């Protein structure tokens with residue numbers, strides 16, 4: 001896996017050496033990526049979608065015909081995984097080698113396979129190192145990092161740590177609007193099964209000490225963004241040059 005924190009990527013860029021981390025966890029479909037991306041725009045921060053790394057590795061496994069339920073094969077595959085991701089909320093892309101997989105990693109076949117790769121400890125350790133290096137090399141005053149174990153494992157010392165939740169039926173209804181090829185019951189069942197599998201590996205269903213819960217069940221998208229910004233504002237002073245921290 002590529003390490004972006006090499007001297008060549010960090011020198012001469014004027015990069016902020018210790019960006020502020022906003023850590024956001026939550027179950028599938030809780031709005032982590034869409035809300036985090038908008039929060040990052042409002043703060044002038046970078047945005048790191050950590051689930052994209054697991055999805056890209058699952059995509060790579062499917063391409064190579066590797067069984068994602070076979071931990072040893074997945075671990076071996078990860079050593080040959082050339083992964084890159086943009087932290088720019090206005091120009092988001094994900095690549096494996098020279099292939100742009102930004103859309104492909106959202107396909108249902110990848111979503112159905114991803115929990116298999118995410119439960120391999122060596123994979124988790126490797127991507128977590130990568131996430132920390134990406135944040136350090138971001139060149140932004142801060143980075144909004146979202147996933148399942150950001151508040152607890154990847155950045156437990158982050159000044160702002162949030163668990164973003166919504167009722168299962170609300171998450172299913174929102175996801176259902178995006179996935180026109182699947183009926184609502186199938187979408188709800190897939191979310192439930194993925195949360196059950198993922199939460200056996202890391203706990204993102206309860207807030208760890210010091211983590212603030214934002215429940216968007218009765219909030220629209222902009223209200224949710226404002227609620228998250230409100231939490232951040234209580235712990236992080238406005239960064240210099242930030243376009244809008246209100």
Ligand SMILES: Nc1ncnc2c1ncn2[C@@H]1O[C@H](COP(=O)(O)OP(=O)(O)OP(=O)(O)O)[C@@H](O)[C@H]1O
Nearest residue numbers: 028029030031032033034035174216219220221224
């Ligand atoms: N508060 C909200 N009100 C209405 N729609 C919302 C709200 N929050 C998120 N959404 C919508 O819900 C859908 C799921 O959001 P998103 O993809 O950001 O979730 P996620 O937690 O990143 O999902 P996954 O874990 O599956 O990647 C999107 O269509 C998003 O626009």
Ligand SMILES: Nc1ccn([C@@H]2O[C@H](COP(=O)(O)O)[C@@H](O)[C@H]2O)c(=O)n1
Nearest residue numbers: 050051052054114115118147148149198
């Ligand atoms: N910190 C994380 C982030 C994600 N995962 C795994 O990746 C899958 C896809 O994540 P999305 O946020 O894109 O839905 C998710 O289902 C987990 O299996 C993880 O383990 N830790």
